[in-house]
Amino acid sequence: DAGVTQSPTHLIKTRGQQVTLRCSPKSGHDTVSWYQQALGQGPQFIFQYYEEEERQRGNFPDRFSGHQFPNYSSELNVNALLLGDSALYLCASSTKRLRGNQPQHFGDGTRLSIL
Amino acid sequence: AQKVTQAQTEISVVEKEDVTLDCVYETRDTTYYLFWYKQPPSGELVFLIRRNSFDEQNEISGRYSWNFQKSTSSFNFTITASQVVDSAVYFCALSEGNGGSQGNLIFGKGTKLSVKP
Numbered sequence: 001d002a003g004v005t006q007s008p009t010h011l012i013k014t015r016g017q018q019v020t021l022r023c024s025p026k027s028g029h030d031t032v033s034w035y036q037q038a039l040g041q042g043p044q045f046i047f048q049y050y051e052e053e054e055r056q057r058g059n060f061p062d063r064f065s066g067h068q069f070p071n072y073s074s075e076l077n078v079n080a081l082l083l084g085d086s087a088l089y090l091c092a093s094s095t096k097r098l099r100g101n102q103p104q105h106f107g108d109g110t111r112l113s114i115l
Numbered sequence: 116a117q118k119v120t121q122a123q124t125e126i127s128v129v130e131k132e133d134v135t136l137d138c139v140y141e142t143r144d145t146t147y148y149l150f151w152y153k154q155p156p157s158g159e160l161v162f163l164i165r166r167n168s169f170d171e172q173n174e175i176s177g178r179y180s181w182n183f184q185k186s187t188s189s190f191n192f193t194i195t196a197s198q199v200v201d202s203a204v205y206f207c208a209l210s211e212g213n214g215g216s217q218g219n220l221i222f223g224k225g226t227k228l229s230v231k232p
Contacts, residue, residue, distance in 0.1 A: 033219060042119075042206055042222030043160070056219050088158055092220075103150065104220060106160035 004107035006091050012113045021076040021110045025093030032074040037088040086114045117142045119209050121223035136192045136226045138207030149190045150208040197230045
């Protein structure tokens with residue numbers, strides 16, 4: 001039973017560039033959420049995708065966008081990268097098929113460094 | 116506003132000691148969920164427990180136990196007889212929403228636990 005997988009593991013970009021991060025949810029999950037975790041901080045919610053639509057969004061600018069595919073996998077895109085975007089980006093999956101707020105299962109994350 | 120506070124930034128104990136990690140939350144919702152996650156150095160957040168706002172029963176799982184008290188808005192986590200493998204950053208998180216919906220997780224800043232042999 002594969003868990004949440006993210007790619008790439010590490011990424012180095014320069015200011016102004018664009019980046020795409022990828023996530024495959026745990027088998028049986030249909031909902032994908034993205035979080036940004038700065039060093040020494042707790043994860044901050046970016047947005048959540050369900051049925052290929054953005055359902056919830058945290059306090060992040062429009063430079064952060066995403067997509068969910070029919071197979072439930074997801075991408076996070078960040079445009080016009082800033083030094084402050086350097087962080088660990090975590091993908092989490094869950095399911096809305098069960099009642100209640102089911103636990104979100106996290107991947108190992110993508111470490112993004114902006115030079 | 117929703118908020119999770121983990122006042123302890125770092126805790127260091129010696130193996131076999133008991134340790135309690137504190138978590139205080141704020142929410143206006145009557146229906147909410149509380150979680151604890153463990154983050155080892157590898158980075159992956161490992162789910163430990165979920166508790167809904169209507170279930171104040173304490174829970175024990177092996178060496179782990181959780182004390183949920185709505186009166187003080189706290190959801191504390193105790194590790195009994197700590198082991199070196201327990202060393203990690205532990206996050207408390209809050210999620211609001213009713214059955215069937217999936218609220219986003221609001222995390223505290225985490226408590227770094229170091230267990231020394």
